[in-house]
Amino acid sequence: MRRALTLFATLLLLWTVIGQANHALTGWRVYLFAGGLFVAFAALTQPHGPGLAAALMGGLLCDATTPVTFGTHTLLFAAAHVVIFHIRDRVPREDTIASVLVVLLTNLALFLIFSFSQIHDSPAPAAVWPRLMADLACSQIFLAVITPWFFALQAKTMALAGPGYASTG
Numbered sequence: 001m002r003r004a005l006t007l008f009a010t011l012l013l014l015w016t017v018i019g020q021a022n023h024a025l026t027g028w029r030v031y032l033f034a035g036g037l038f039v040a041f042a043a044l045t046q047p048h049g050p051g052l053a054a055a056l057m058g059g060l061l062c063d064a065t066t067p068v069t070f071g072t073h074t075l076l077f078a079a080a081h082v083v084i085f086h087i088r089d090r091v092p093r094e095d096t097i098a099s100v101l102v103v104l105l106t107n108l109a110l111f112l113i114f115s116f117s118q119i120h121d122s123p124a125p126a127a128v129w130p131r132l133m134a135d136l137a138c139s140q141i142f143l144a145v146i147t148p149w150f151f152a153l154q155a156k157t158m159a160l161a162g163p164g165y166a167s168t169g
Contacts, residue, residue, distance in 0.1 A: 006161040007042050007054035010154045014038065015061050021142070029131070033139045035114070036107030037147060038062070039077050041154045043084035044093050044102065055081040068118060076113060080106050100147045104140055111136050 038058040042051030059074030092098045119125045
C-alpha cells in the first residue's frame with residue numbers, strides 16, 4: 001500500500017500543476033490533458049497491483065473535478081495501465097525518449113477515446129473538433145516537455161519511500 005500511496009502523492013502534485021496550468025490558459029481557451037502521464041510511470045516501472053491502484057486513484061481524482069460521468073477517467077486510466085503493463089517488456093524503460101513516446105501515445109489514445117465518448121453531449125459535434133485538435137497539440141507539446149521531469153520526480157519519490165520501491169526491473 002505504501003508504494004501506491006507514494007505514487008498517488010506524485011499524481012496529486014501533477015493534478016495540481018495541470019489544474020493551475022489550465023486555469024492560467026483559460027484566457028487563450030486552451031485545455032491541457034495529461035492522462036498519459038497519470039498512468040505511464042507506474043505501468044512501466046511498478047508491480048501490477050500498486051501501479052493499478054495508483055492509476056485508479058489518479059482517475060478518481062480527475063473524475064472528481066470534471067463534468068463527466070463519474071468513473072470515466074478511472075476506467076480509461078485502468079485500461080491504459082493494463083495495456084502499458086502488458087507491453088512494458090518490449091519498451092526500453094530506462095530510455096527517456098522511449099518513456100516520452102509511451103506517454104505521448106497513451107495520451108493520444110486516451111484523449112481520442114475520451115473525446116469520442118463525450119462528443120455526443122455537444123450541440124454541434126463537428127464544430128468542436130478543431131478546438132479538440134488544438135488542445136491535443138498543446139497537450140502533447142506540454143507532455144513532451146514535462147515528462148522527463150515528472151518521471152524523475154516519481155523515481156526519486158519512490159526511492160525516498162524506501163529500499164526496493166524504485167522499480168521492478
